[in-house]
Amino acid sequence: MPSRLYTCAVLSAALCATLLSATASAQIGKRFPSERKVVRDPVTGTMLTFLTSKPHGDSKIYPTHPQWSADGKWVIFRSRLADGEALAVNEASGDIVQVSEGGYQGMLNLARKSMKLYFMRKPKDAGGGGLQIVEVDLARVFADSAAGKMQPAASYQRVAGILPDSLEAGGDMALDAGEEWVYFRVGKTEAARHLAPGAKIEPNFGPRNMGAGPNGIARMNVRTGEVRHVVSVPFQIGHIQANLFNPGEIVFCWETGGKSPQRTWTVLADGSGLRPLYPEAPYEWVTHEAVIGKDEVAMAIMGHRQIPGAAATVAGAATGVEGANPGQDDAWGPAGTREKPSGLAIVNLRTRQMTIAGQTPSGSGLWHVHGSSDGRWAVGDDFSRSVYLIDRRTREMTMLTTGHKTTAADHPHPTFNADGTRIEIQSAMLSQDGRTMNICIVPVPEAWLKRPAP
Template sequence: MRQTLLAGLSFQFLTVVLPAQKGSVLPAEKSAYRDPLSGIEVLELTQKGKPDNLYYHFPNFTADGKQLIFADDRGQGSQVYSLDVESGRIRQLTEGEGVSAHSACPHPGDARRLFYLRGPRVFELNPETLAEKQLGEIPAPRAGGYGQPTLSHDGKSLAVAKQVDERQWEVGLMSIETGAYRTVVRTGFRIGHVQHHPSEPVIFYVWETGGYAPQRTWLVNSDGSANRPFYASVDPKKWVTPLKEWVTHESWVRGTGQMTMILDKIGILIVNLDGTSRMIDGDYWHVAGSPDGKKLAADDHRGGLFLIDPAAGSRRLLAAGLRDGDRGVHAHASFSPDGRYLIFNTGRVKKALAWIDLHGLDR
């Protein structure tokens, strides 16, 4: 007779943690505090992962304002996520290798459309159903440098960039209906910060050096004509260093068609399409305009975040100490489509996403 001996045997049950997948929903991580200097309530939206907001070339929200789109790495590589504005719940929108989460581009007029890149391949994703398709591919010759796309003024194309070879870069347009690609302009220098004008057939781009450039800012018509410098000159007496102005961190203001720029250590330039400008003095780092252009949000290197009235030239401190726990944080603040929320990165304790409800400032 065969006997089975159980005595002395031990059984171990292993808990297998499956990787997060597209469609996974995480509970809200919201935590509020009141800034000790401004007295304003700041709501930190994430407590885990390595979150990062999208660049402030356009709203970080879906067109209906119901979902905040952001990039995060929660152990499976960088992916695109959404945060439900009402509940705070977090949802993973993409999965797999090669996702350029920071390339995510919500359609400003259609909450069901979001674009993002996997290398040179451009995808369209529905943030609600998670259905997606490959829209097209940035064609060869190519050597990377694709950056973050922006939607054209008529909503028909994405403006993108690519490095052609060791010497050349170009700006191109891709149809969001057919995926067809055409070259707009090719240059002999590195291109960055490609942004289509919100209401005109004009594309902005910069000569990217990581610092000072002899001629940083450029405009070109969407049909490839009239490639020209876009330069806002300032009184030379205000120049920090001889013979140069250090312009950086540019973005269009959707409601006015103007552009905000940082003039390093001098102030904020508000620039018209014809290149004329006016200055708001101050040592700021990044700046973005509200959808109607009536407010600006700007941060400084010390970790302060300010709300500026460009008409009056006045400013109000919203939060301080945003770099106290993580000096590598860039706030990159931007407004929700209705102007209610100001979304930004904070490193007060560790890196997190946060927002301030501007409608509640004076309550």
């Protein structure tokens, strides 16, 4: 009978072989079988196209960034199917292709004018230097993968530049509409170097102990590798996004993990024009801003909390599911009730006017929001993980899909494609464990698409 030590050695060797095999197989251009399924929503009847349907643990790119490749054919997403790597799924065929090799961190950035993907990467070898900005040639990856003639990863991936460790860069990154610069967050030390003398540094805000500054935004030229500082602010920065239709314009937020004293901000790439995007009142809970057009930003003004002293309503009722109805802590202050206007708000970057496109009559209200770039539609999800479409011209609202499980690992995060005909969400509708999500496409109803444009 073999000794325990020998058995462990054999198991370790087998494990090492498995890990080496997995590493060797984690190659750019690797293809996976289609998981595409079309499912009828059991409540609304909407035909949902699940581009992934197995329990790998998939998630979409955040709604602040493009989801589709520039040709409109591929949806880029994250998944443990190729752990630590980016994947693409063809919307028509369901073919899945790995589109990175060597890992990535932070946000995946798809160009809208070229078939390129950008992301940050920390080199795995000790001598690899600072954080890399990597460019992927998606057109070549897809073509060579389909032909079964993949070249080494360096043939498709280019290091556009390296960020020194002193910048403490990381987290969100955004590709400018001109596709020459990327914007990224820098840490406290670098941000402090560019703050005005005597600037008041904000402390943490709220029960999650987040929000303290300073933070900053810098930019790097993806052609030359040049790095320039954009702006420093005295608070924690989150969700950096570029105006995808107007080069040189940035939107970002004061991140606290909940209600912020002043959530939304905008600044130009040269550091000028820093201002609150939507100046909010203490009773307003503003969140989940997303640039949706050249002049417009959608955001949620939450109405998810009970009005103190008022009769109980479903708007403030607990669901009984932990995490399904967040933001109820008294420490957030008086914000987030329906005593004041709430709903899916759209702010014009030029006129600074705000309009509310719609709001659910009950429940949490709209939470993660987006809109079509032609100005026709707006979309949002709520705490029940239902997704609602709004006709911005008539203010009509309809539920597109529901049943995506409040126990899901994340929220639907609805995001329009470029022509405003389809919406991508992440959904746990098909999961057996109630948590694992898949990538799902929800169509704008044909009858709505036939309506006259505004």
